[in-house]
Amino acid sequence: MDPIINVKDLTKKFKDVTAVDGISFSVEKGEFFGLLGPNGAGKTTTIRMLYGFSPPTDGTLEVFGLDIGKEWREIKSRIGVCQQENSLDPDLTVSQNLAIFASYFNIPKETALQRSGELLEFFALSHRSENKVAELSGGMARRLTLARSLINRPDLLVLDEPTTGLDPQSRYQMWDRLDALKDKGLTVLMTTHYMEEAQTLCDRLVIVDHGKILVEGSPRDLIAEHTGGNVIEIAGHEDAVIDFIQAHDIEYDDLEDRLILYTPTDAADLNNTIIDRFCVDKCTYRNATLEDVFLRLTGRELRE
Amino acid sequence: MIRLDAISWRFLKVWRRNLITYGKIWKVSFLTPLIEPILYILAFGMGLGVMIGEVRYGGATLSYVRFIAPALIAVAVMHNAFFETTYTSFVRMYYQRTFDGMLATPLSLEEIILAEIVWAATKAAAAAAIMLAVLGAFGYVAFPMGLLMIPAAFLGGLAFAGVGMVFTGIVPTIDLFNLPMFLFITPMFLFSGTFFPITNLPEWAQPLAVAFPLHHIVELARNLCIGVHETGVLVSIGYLTVFSVVFILLGLISMRRRLIK
Numbered sequence: 001m002d003p004i005i006n007v008k009d010l011t012k013k014f015k016d017v018t019a020v021d022g023i024s025f026s027v028e029k030g031e032f033f034g035l036l037g038p039n040g041a042g043k044t045t046t047i048r049m050l051y052g053f054s055p056p057t058d059g060t061l062e063v064f065g066l067d068i069g070k071e072w073r074e075i076k077s078r079i080g081v082c083q084q085e086n087s088l089d090p091d092l093t094v095s096q097n098l099a100i101f102a103s104y105f106n107i108p109k110e111t112a113l114q115r116s117g118e119l120l121e122f123f124a125l126s127h128r129s130e131n132k133v134a135e136l137s138g139g140m141a142r143r144l145t146l147a148r149s150l151i152n153r154p155d156l157l158v159l160d161e162p163t164t165g166l167d168p169q170s171r172y173q174m175w176d177r178l179d180a181l182k183d184k185g186l187t188v189l190m191t192t193h194y195m196e197e198a199q200t201l202c203d204r205l206v207i208v209d210h211g212k213i214l215v216e217g218s219p220r221d222l223i224a225e226h227t228g229g230n231v232i233e234i235a236g237h238e239d240a241v242i243d244f245i246q247a248h249d250i251e252y253d254d255l256e257d258r259l260i261l262y263t264p265t266d267a268a269d270l271n272n273t274i275i276d277r278f279c280v281d282k283c284t285y286r287n288a289t290l291e292d293v294f295l296r297l298t299g300r301e302l303r304e
Numbered sequence: 305m306i307r308l309d310a311i312s313w314r315f316l317k318v319w320r321r322n323l324i325t326y327g328k329i330w331k332v333s334f335l336t337p338l339i340e341p342i343l344y345i346l347a348f349g350m351g352l353g354v355m356i357g358e359v360r361y362g363g364a365t366l367s368y369v370r371f372i373a374p375a376l377i378a379v380a381v382m383h384n385a386f387f388e389t390t391y392t393s394f395v396r397m398y399y400q401r402t403f404d405g406m407l408a409t410p411l412s413l414e415e416i417i418l419a420e421i422v423w424a425a426t427k428a429a430a431a432a433a434i435m436l437a438v439l440g441a442f443g444y445v446a447f448p449m450g451l452l453m454i455p456a457a458f459l460g461g462l463a464f465a466g467v468g469m470v471f472t473g474i475v476p477t478i479d480l481f482n483l484p485m486f487l488f489i490t491p492m493f494l495f496s497g498t499f500f501p502i503t504n505l506p507e508w509a510q511p512l513a514v515a516f517p518l519h520h521i522v523e524l525a526r527n528l529c530i531g532v533h534e535t536g537v538l539v540s541i542g543y544l545t546v547f548s549v550v551f552i553l554l555g556l557i558s559m560r561r562r563l564i565k
């Protein structure tokens with residue numbers, strides 16, 4: 001069976017920047033796929049090409065096995081998109097936003113009404129259905145955007161930073177809803193800056209930087225491959241530590257004020273020795289996370 | 305580049321969205337076309353009209369108020385359509401990101417922009433209808449002929465909506481709409497045969513005034529409301545049609561260049 005998304009050597013150039021630089025990946029049916037990367041990595045640009053907003057400079061892009069250049073209307077009618085920037089209609093009420101959006105898909109009125117009722121329920125917005133969008137909190141607006149992107153019962157859901165700016169409560173609730181959608185077998189492509197979110201939700205992900213894919217894999221495999229599994233952070237270290245870790249061939253990053261050691265999970269003795277001998281002052285011993293992988297691969301410098 | 309093959313009747317859905325939004329503020333929007341003509345009639349009829357007396361126009365002698373009353377409708381058509389595809393469309397495009405949201409649906413950019421233009425023309429026609437009622441009540445419109453001014457207003461609205469959309473595709477910020485307002489709308493407002501016949505203009509300026517789309521809406525309005533005209537009806541309709549088609553196409557091109565990156 002064709003993958004839902006098939007991207008090959010996709011490139012997007014703006015006047016003087018190459019925002020997306022020859023990326024290739026595919027997303028299978030039912031997969032929850034993550035597109036991660038620092039600010040300006042090219043995530044939104046990739047997504048915009050995917051739903052036909054922005055024409056690619058080069059490469060091929062197929063969604064549902066169809067060509068976005070020719071069969072854009074068919075593709076767009078089967079995708080749900082939750083854009084990075086809020087594009088809800090502030091002049092309209094919550095339920096009107098859904099009803100009018102449904103009309104763009106030629107969804108009959110009764111069907112739209114029924115679906116919008118279900119979606120408002122699913123996203124805990126029923127009690128707000130007659131409120132104006134301008135009166136919603138950021139978290140509610142985000143949930144409404146997600147509800148809106150599901151009004152056409154899409155075969156593919158594309159989410160550009162669905163949880164940015166939400167408080168922890170709203171974020172957990174959003175994860176819960178996304179998890180439920182995943183269980184129903186929906187195919188999802190998501191970008192996020194929350195590594196914890198990607199780690200819990202994504203089956204597979206790519207990390208992009210400067211428009212290029214750095215790595216691809218499941219969160220678990222990526223963590224194992226790029227960190228070993230454990231992390232020991234030592235603040236204000238002595239030179240002896242470095243001698244020790246170099247002698248034992250341990251992977252590490254030297255951040256001047258802090259050392260970050262990546263040690264294998266199964267090396268309990270080694271880990272204990274390091275902690276006993278070198279953990280003088282501030283020292284953390286924890287499981288490695290996707291965030292460690294992300295920072296190792298994309299560096300710690302601030303983006304422009 | 306524009307994709308005319310990307311235009312389907314689906315554009316009416318966007319038109320309908322604007323109608324629904326407008327439905328919430330229509331009471332306010334109706335006030336202008338309701339009250340403005342009355343103010344003009346009072347000022348020009350009781351004030352200026354007394355000094356000017358009568359106007360010779362199209363082989364007839366008209367009181368000054370009778371002369372300008374149809375032109376007021378034409379001016380409202382221009383203002384409504386131009387305002388809608390400049391300031392209002394810009395707000396939807398830039399501040400509310402409405403078009404971004406729509407572009408994630410099966411709508412094409414061409415459908416969205418065409419719908420904005422057709423909506424602007426609809427608003428112009430609605431304003432014309434209200435003004436016809438008001439001016440009719442004062443006896444300045446001959447019915448039923450005057451009712452034809454409603455479709456004529458729609459046509460004139462398309463022309464100005466198209467021009468407005470071209471500017472919306474170009475201006476960097478919303479404040480810069482002052483420029484086309486000042487360079488394009490105001491001269492047209494004054495010199496299109498609205499408040500005095502264009503034959504009063506110097507010879508060299510007359511062809512310029514005839515080239516103004518507002519002139520043709522004014523001519524149509526005088527003809528349809530009081531049966532007096534100097535330019536042939538078909539000439540005006542033909543001119544406005546060609547003008548609309550050209551500027552709607554330019555508007556589509558301009559917006560595609562702005563939005564599709």
Ligand SMILES: Nc1ncnc2c1ncn2[C@@H]1O[C@H](COP(=O)(O)OP(=O)(O)OP(=O)(O)O)[C@@H](O)[C@H]1O
Binds near residue numbers: 015045
């Ligand atoms: N319309 C445009 N014109 C010119 N450059 C652009 C345009 N859109 C994006 N870029 C540039 O392309 C690069 C990638 O931007 P993009 O928005 O895809 O990044 P992103 O990964 O989504 O970042 P963020 O995490 O901040 O949302 C950036 O350098 C950006 O400045």
Ligand SMILES: [Mg+2]
Binds near residue numbers: 044045
């Ligand atoms: Mg982005």
